[in-house]
Amino acid sequence: MQFDPTSIIILITLCIIFVVFLIFDLFERNEKAGYLAYIVALVPVNYFWGIEGDPLLVYIILFSLWILTLLRDTIGVYLDKNKDINEILLYLFLAIIIQLIITAIMPEVNEDLQLTTEKILYFWVPNVHSAIFVDFALAFKIVATVFILLIVVPLIIDVKDEEAPLPIVIIFVAIFIIPFLYLSYIWVPEIMGVLTFLFSVILFIILLMITKKE
Structure with a gap:
């Protein structure tokens, strides 16, 4: 799949949907749909993966979206007191599980997506050590590290x-x-x-x- 006006419009629309869930609390609906942002982030990212095919860039974007959502929820837990850390982890881990399933299926369906990836068990993950673009590899390492720290540190504070x-x-x-x-x-x-x-x-x-x- 290649970029064309239709795919660009679809991608932009999917990104807008993610933003809606990211800022869902601003609508003051007193609902928990904002937690779905972790899962909704998978849709534009994996659609982009199917078009672009560079897994490093895809995961840089995915981790960045999850980091934004984690920052939102961390502020909600410790400042606004309107978020629950257990629900945050529930939706985040559910999103991670769904993404792992996607990484096991998409590259098998479209073998082009296996480029610059490596298979660990059943999952095709970015091969950061053979990346063509060194800057992408470094950016991936940094955002992955920040993402994991944003999970570990709030949990430590919580206990x-x-x-x-x-x-x-x-x-x-x-x-x-x-x-x-x-x-x-x-x-x-x-x-x-x-x-x-x-x-x-x-x-x-x-x-x-x-x-x-x-």
Whole structure:
């Protein structure tokens, strides 16, 4: 698929729909549809992927849209007090699962989308280490890192001074092994196991310091 006036109009329309959900709270409808922005972001991004075919650029855009939405909701949690962190994570993780399913299907249907990607298990993800455009690779690493930090930091703040027995702390750390592993892989794949272990230990220590025992 190539860019033409029709595809451009469709893409712009899909982006407008995302913006509507991003600023949904401004309509003062007292509904939770604003959380759908995480899922709605997938539509223009994957439509663009089908047209453009550069997965690095696609994921730079996707992570950027998710970062905007996370910033909106983080402000809502800690300043406006009108957001719930559990609902934020629910919709975000649902969006991530849907995107993983899409990455398993779209490149199989359209083999052109497999270019500059690598297959990990069933999923075709951007191959950041063989990227043609170095600037895209660096931008991808940065936005991916910021995205994961925007998930980890609010969660750490949320559990501060909460009662958390040691098994719960360990489970909490285990949940973040995959994000830490991916961050280590895109930055320094040669030592990603060691870096993941280091990040996990640091998070474990932080959680022990800020949570209370029962």
